[in-house]
Structure formats: structure tokens, C-alpha cells
Amino acid sequence: MMTEKLLFSELFSSMKINNLVKFYRKKINPKHVRVRLITDKSVDGAFIGGWFNPFWEECGDPTPIEIDVTVSSKDYKISNKDRGLYDELFITTVNHEYVHWEQVKQKRYDKMSEEEREKEAYSRESLFEFLSF
Numbered sequence: 001m002m003t004e005k006l007l008f009s010e011l012f013s014s015m016k017i018n019n020l021v022k023f024y025r026k027k028i029n030p031k032h033v034r035v036r037l038i039t040d041k042s043v044d045g046a047f048i049g050g051w052f053n054p055f056w057e058e059c060g061d062p063t064p065i066e067i068d069v070t071v072s073s074k075d076y077k078i079s080n081k082d083r084g085l086y087d088e089l090f091i092t093t094v095n096h097e098y099v100h101w102e103q104v105k106q107k108r109y110d111k112m113s114e115e116e117r118e119k120e121a122y123s124r125e126s127l128f129e130f131l132s133f
């Protein structure tokens with residue numbers, strides 16, 4: 001298993017959100033995960049959400065996993081104090097969706113209930129490094 005420790009806060013003193021998203025894009029396989037930066041003025045600060053589409057190929061989606069970083073403004077800055085939390089949230093979100101993709105690849109997804117899928121994904125997402133398979 002490939003492992004990658006991410007110690008972003010030791011590398012940079014401060015970062016604008018668009019640069020952080022660019023940094024995250026370099027950490028993932030672009031054939032697996034698309035990371036989008038979305039601006040929404042109604043949002044307070046920034047949050048990260050993830051989606052897995054088991055029918056991505058049929059739908060013509062570029063990747064099975066999409067991670068959306070939603071911010072109030074493209075000029076939003078992540079403080080040093082908060083960046084560890086965003087890194088952890090990003091990795092956790094990617095890992096969660098990877099677990100769902102693994103369920104499909106291992107032909108378990110269709111046999112599981114939604115509750116079983118989520119239970120497994122939540123139990124395996126919280127590593128401080130990316131899952132790989």
C-alpha cells in the first residue's frame with residue numbers, strides 16, 4: 001500500500017483557497033478524483049463535500065469521485081491555524097469516496113444497503129493518509 005504523509009502546514013505560512021485547491025489537485029489521481037472550487041456568497045467560510053457516482057462511465061462523468069471545495073470568495077484565505085483541519089477533511093472526504101468505489105470494484109456495492117455502505121466508509125475514512133487500492 002502506498003502511503004503519503006501530508007504535512008502541508010510545515011510547507012507554507014499562508015495560502016489562498018485557490019492555491020490550496022491546486023495543491024490538493026496535485027495530491028490526487030486526476031483520473032479518479034476531480035477537485036472543483038465553487039464560489040457561493042451565501043457560504044460562511046469554506047467547506048469540503050465529496051460525491052461518488054457508481055455510474056460515472058455511463059453518465060460520461062470525467063471521474064467517479066468529485067470533491068467540491070465551496071467558499072464565499074475566491075480570495076478566501078486558509079489560516080495556518082485552520083489548515084490542518086482542511087487537510088484532514090480533504091483526505092477524509094477522498095478516502096470516504098474511495099471506499100465506495102472499492103465497494104463497486106469488489107462487486108459488493110449492489111449487495112449492500114445504503115446504511116452498510118456508509119457504515120464501512122465512515123469507519124475507514126479517518127486515516128491521516130490517502131487510501132489506495
Ligand SMILES: [Zn+2]
Nearest residue numbers: 096100118121
Ligand atoms: Zn458515503
